Amino acid sequence: MALAMAATHDSPADEDTGSFVRSVVCQIDGKERGLAMSGPRSPLWDEDLRELDEFGDGAIVNGREPDYHVAFTFDDGPRYATTPKVLDALDRYDVPATFFVVGWRFAGVGRDTHKNAQVLLDTAGRGYTIGNHTFSHRKMAGAAPELIRREIDQTTRALRDLLGYTPHTFRPPYGAMGKRARAYLAGEGFTEVRWSIDSNDFRPGAAHALRARTVGQIIEQRGGVVLMHDTKHITADTIAAILDDLERENCRRLDRGEPIIAPVSLHYFMRNRDGTARAVPRRVRARSQRYRAQLPERCQKRRN
Secondary structure, three states, rough: OEEEEEEEOOOOOOOOOEEEEEEEEEEEEOEEEEEEEEEEHHHHHOOOOHHHHHOOOEEEEOOOOOOOOEEEEEEOOOOOOOOHHHHHHHHHHHOOOEEEHHHHHHHOOOOOOOHHHHHHHHHOOOEEEEEEEOOOOOOOOOOOOHHHHHHHHHHHHHHHHHHHOOOOEEEHHOOOOHHHHHHHHHHOOOEEOOOOOOOOOOOOOOHHHHHHHHHHHHOOOOOEEEEEEEOHHHHHHHHHHHHHHHHHHHHHHHHHHHOOOOOOOOOOOEOOOOOOOOOOOOOHHHHHHHHHHHHHHHHHHHHH
């Protein structure tokens, strides 16, 4: 692995905004590089809150858990040429998301490694959830035990070195899983995350078709877990329109007195291994309540 942590430093959080700066010095391709992350302080950096407690050791998430909730997920990044545009759109519409990252992009050997590592730091710094998507995007179905361990562990170590914590959500490349891989994940405390809405954004096609297809499935299924790829230019160029269409649909629902399809984090889809629902953390509920509280005002602006 070409990335190794050398040192980190967190500046004190601003008392008024809660923002902070994390400075990271690491070895990338044998060269010492400096990276920086700034933004709202994520509780994942607090010693008394561990990400494993919220996402680890869960039942398989398939996207059919609650109605009227939608969680956006993005695979295969980070990619400096496309991911920032996705982040900006999510910020604009106040929509949570999870990014399942591939280790080679930010911890491998390549000219873009440093840029991609900076994008990953920015993604985490903005408060988005990070998940493991293997190191080199290898299929887990039928894979040998050593390959399974290497693919998962390399990305786990790279994320811990860069972010300072270990994410415990995992999405298998191509959705392909086998008994050996699933058993290894369970033993390491991971939660497997699948999807119920496939945008098919990796297939050739027009942006308007991607937009209509994705939003149509969200409405038809009354929410779910959406699969997209932040490495695709069409996704980076279309995600803002998709989020705008979702907001427009929620405004219509609000006017008709119907339940909205609320964009939420994966916390709302989490189940314990015995099938019982897992409690949604207070700060996550507060963000969802904020979206609902601000929606009428946003809808009014749309009418003006």
